[in-house]
Amino acid sequence: MYKIKKEQISALLETVGKAMDLYLPVNNNGKTNFGFWTEDAKVDLETLKTVKSPKDAFFPQSEVLYSCYKDAKKIEITPQELVNRDFVIFGVRACDVRGFQVLDRVFLADPVDTYYAARREHGIVVSLACGEPEESCFCKVFDIDAAAPEGDVVMWAVEDCYCMEAKTEKGENFLELVKEHLEPASDEDSQKTAAEQEKIRQIIEKFPYSHLSLEGWDGNATKEKFDDPRWKELSDACLACGTCTFSCPTCQCYDIRDFNTGHGVQRYRCWDSCMYSDFTLMAHGNNRTTQMQRFRQRFMHKLVYYPANNDGMYSCVGCGRCVEKCPQGLNIVKVIKRMGGSK
């Protein structure tokens, strides 16, 4: 294990940022989101949850797939280059790291999504344990340990230092790159880290959602949950906006569209939301015509369909962003609570 003083972290980030693309939480006018490091970016490692999850780093909100340029009778097609240089995504929380694994099962399954795979191959994940988890967190419910995130390198904030440990070969290479800033951690530091982890786990026990029961929610509950009459009252207030979807670390639906540039076409893919009325719109119309059906789709996907196809793994990681962000106070916890339990 290595350590670095908190005030020296900006020097470390500068070294990384100059060597490769560095994607980390940046504050813009009071709101923190993952963004690229620049010399004057306001790096913010204190905020627990960025508004959007860091899934952008591997699955950007919109990305060009290829472009066409038309000049008289000639058409030039330029495919988009795949990411071919290493980049670092820094300060990811435990829930969001698990979110990447949820995405992996979708995009890295056959047929492999080459755009995603290239990013995943070159991305180095530096995770950060949650020193001060908050009331909307419920990662514990999905067996995620906020005190011991996964990732290539794991960091803990301990007193005035960050302790770092490489977990993979990629992680070791990363620490090699920044070793001038690091000093080896002593046994005392390891003990302090362990104490910090214990403290985090105790705090999490106090949260209202930490003991949420997932009973009744699994891949076998399709029929029973689908037909439940309570979906209507749960979805009455839904605005059909995409706030939950776009802030979620595991939502993976996208749309592919063409942008008419006036001199050709740019084919792009962008996040889509199952809450939108034009989601999976087909020539014959739409197969989900009411908001109740769309609302049900979102939660059934996370808690029933996805586990059914992925060995029981839920596609919710308990980050609590939807709990904080839903404009009308709806969220997955309310759904789990009101419709849970076995019958």
Add this chain to the structure above:
Amino acid sequence: MQEELIRRAKELLGDGTVVRVMGWRKGDLSFNPEPALFETEESLAEFVYDGFCGANLSKYMIKLSKLEGKTLVFLKPCDTYSFNQLVKEHRVDREKAYIIGVGCDGSLDVDAMKEKGAKGIQEITEDGDTVTVRAIYGDKTFDREDVILERCRACKGGAHMVYDELASNADEEKPARDGRFSLVEKIEVMDPKERFAFWQNELSRCIRCNACRNVCPACSCIKCVFDNDRYDTAQKANADTFEEQMFHIIRAFHVAGRCTDCGECSRVCPEHIPLHLLNRKFIKDINTFYGDYQAGADTDSRAPLTNFTTEDVEPSIVQERG
């Protein structure tokens, strides 16, 4: 207060005046009640009315006024402007609604409390002008004034524009507050470059979740122009270009003269983009160029953009005023 509203709702359901109640349901944390529909007297046990019931229920009445029978709806003073505006546009049926006007001391903003240091919130209690937060990382006490929504700082006053009856906490005399345009003026006096940078910075955070549009009582189109893929106007990409700005300019324009300044767009924005400043700019311009106008204050006047006089100012005024 809450008990009074529940009792009244039960009476109205019981005597058949209304067949359903649109109100707020208790959340599972102390700050996340949700708008909800109650159809039985028993279900009203979960009804709640507190400082976190900021959601404007008027827009739900579009859907509800298409149903059989009357709906009881609780409206705060500023919500009644939206309701009136929807009546004016024939989007809701006044006859299908039974309105109880409820009083409001300013809606609370949990994000403001978090910004002011409340972390790991376990419980929030209101007591008159103080709000107490019990939290894991330290309890906090706030003046209500410091943790209300932005829109409540420019409150339009306590008067309800439309109602069937008033709850006992309604204060029709509560004065309106000034300063509605002070932020707009601050931007107006900036250098164009600064203004551009200001908006570029704000709007670049937009994640295109459409929450502002979907919550807006004035945005009641069945198919939004930005969802329509037939005319090359559909926008889904979160492209870091002019597109974001275009969406917000056009949205503000489409509601110009109809926006009652209810402030829902800014309340729901996950990125806290001050969208109300676009709407307020239009309101301010309308007041300056065409005389004071408050959308939703009545149901029969003509809106400024569906009206004209032969002496209107020319568009060149924008350049001439410097």
Add this chain to the structure above:
Amino acid sequence: MSIEAKNENKEFKPLIVAFCCNWCSYAGADLAGSSRLAYPADVKIIRVPCSCRVNPLFILRAFQKGADGVILCGCHPGDCHYSTGNYYARRRMTLLFSMLDYLGVENGRTRVEWVSAAEGVKFSQTMNEFVEKIYSLGENVRLEDLRCKKN
């Protein structure tokens, strides 16, 4: 390759979109032409049935797709073929231009002019003036969508 070569050392040539009402300004443009009055070829005219047919989205889309200036021409107030269309257009454009100014977009790039069918001279004068103004403002960089850029 060929595209890049073409764009090298290109001097600024503005693209100006003029929305002209069918009944007055479009006829005014015709008159300017038949009277052999010159106006720059940078101006591309789009004929609309009435100035009030122009939706603010038209103007923004023109900018997005690369216009450097947009001008809207209609009948003089009081002379609208449909009686009142241009009065509504006047209010809309006033508010739109004011909003663009508020957003910090150079406000000289948009204009409204009332040109009747008999005012060929005014049409050509207006266009000449406007094109000159756009030349002085230079290329539109704030409103153009980067994806629409040709190079």
